[in-house]
Amino acid sequence: xxxxxxxxxxxxxxxxxxxxxxxxxxxxxxxxxxxxxxxxxxxxxxxxxxxxxxxxxxxxxxxxxxxxxxxxxxxxxxxxxxxxxxxxxxxxxxxxxxxxxxxxxxxxxxxxxxxxxxxxxxxxxxxxxxxxxxxxxxxxxxxxxxxxxxxxxxxxxxxxxxxxxxxxxxxxxxxxxxxxxxxxxxxxxxxxxxxxxxxxxxxxxxxxxxxxxxxxxxxxxxxxxxxxxxx
Numbered sequence: 001x002x003x004x005x006x007x008x009x010x011x012x013x014x015x016x017x018x019x020x021x022x023x024x025x026x027x028x029x030x031x032x033x034x035x036x037x038x039x040x041x042x043x044x045x046x047x048x049x050x051x052x053x054x055x056x057x058x059x060x061x062x063x064x065x066x067x068x069x070x071x072x073x074x075x076x077x078x079x080x081x082x083x084x085x086x087x088x089x090x091x092x093x094x095x096x097x098x099x100x101x102x103x104x105x106x107x108x109x110x111x112x113x114x115x116x117x118x119x120x121x122x123x124x125x126x127x128x129x130x131x132x133x134x135x136x137x138x139x140x141x142x143x144x145x146x147x148x149x150x151x152x153x154x155x156x157x158x159x160x161x162x163x164x165x166x167x168x169x170x171x172x173x174x175x176x177x178x179x180x181x182x183x184x185x186x187x188x189x190x191x192x193x194x195x196x197x198x199x200x201x202x203x204x205x206x207x208x209x210x211x212x213x214x215x216x217x218x219x220x221x222x223x224x225x226x227x228x229x230x231x
Contacts, residue, residue, distance in 0.1 A: 003027045004112075005046040007037045007063070008078070009055050017050070017108075023174070024109060034058045038066070046073055048116055050108075053079035053086070064093050074119050076111065078103065106183060133169065135228050136209045142166050147207045155207055160185060164200055168216065172226040175219045197224075 004021060008014040009032050021028045029044065031037035034057050041049070049067065053060040064075055077090045082100035090098040096115045099108060133140040139148040145162040146154040157165065164185050168176065178194045186196065201224060205216050217225045 003029055003044060003046050005037060005040060005044075005049045006030045007032075007034070007049065007051045007055065007060060009033060009052065016105075020105060020109065021112070023171075023180075024113075026112075032056075034060075034063045037063055041067060041070075041073075045071070047119065048112065049073055049075040050112070051075050051077055053077055053081045053090075061089060061093055064090075064095070068094055074115055076115060078108065106187065133228070135215060138208060140165065140169075140208065142169075157204075157207060161200060161203055161207075165204055168204075168224060168226045169228075172228075175222050175225040177223040179223075181223065 004026050006014060006017055006021070006028055008017065008030070011032075014030055014032065018028045018030045029040050029046070031040055034055050037049075037051075049064075051060040051064060055063075060077060060079065064077075067073055067075065074096045075094070076097040076099065077095050078099045078101065079086070080101040087098045087100075096118075097111045099111065131142045133142070137150050140146075141148060141154075142162065142165070144154070145157045145159065147157065148154050164181065167181070167184055178197045181197050182194075185200075201216055201218070205211070205213060208215060210216050215226065215228050217227050219225055
């Protein structure tokens with residue numbers, strides 16, 4: 001997997017984006033100016049550039065044009081400049097996406113994923129590598145949304161529980177917080193809470209036969225972790 005280059009001069013936003021993208025499995029270099037971005041792009045091949053437009057030493061559009069002359073690197077604009085003219089200029093330069101600020105973090109992550117998939121460079125998670133997973137003598141079939149017992153009988157999961165299980169497996173061995181799970185699985189729904197996550201984990205443990213919580217491990221005060229010695 002190639003690296004991502006984040007070009008953002010806002011310290012708070014830049015730190016947040018770098019941290020969250022890294023949690024998603026990406027390697028992220030962060031430049032705070034065009035000068036830094038230029039130096040990094042000349043020494044490293046990036047799979048995607050996430051680019052602000054208003055930067056302290058120039059504009060992201062200028063750097064994007066320069067970048068296009070050197071390599072066919074895909075790029076996404078993330079910017080507070082949201083006029084029709086700005087968006088049109090961004091797409092004319094060759095931007096894959098033009099995302100106005102403020103934006104929902106999950107939307108950015110989805111667009112990054114889609115752009116990388118289109119260019120054949122999405123991060124490979126354990127969930128993508130293996131869709132049928134042996135666990136506690138049973139087989140988890142993520143595509144069929146089912147748990148298959150040793151006797152061949154299948155217990156089907158609700159779509160959301162299956163997405164939650166896939167997310168947990170794909171994040172392994174990282175511990176994922178309840179807030180991260182809520183954001184990823186429930187999004188902007190009004191009423192889900194930490195209790196909603198806990199109840200869903202109880203259902204998943206029952207489905208895979210994890211009576212003592214050894215596979216879907218609860219980390220006190222943090223969240224949950226997938227620990228499966230059979231894979």
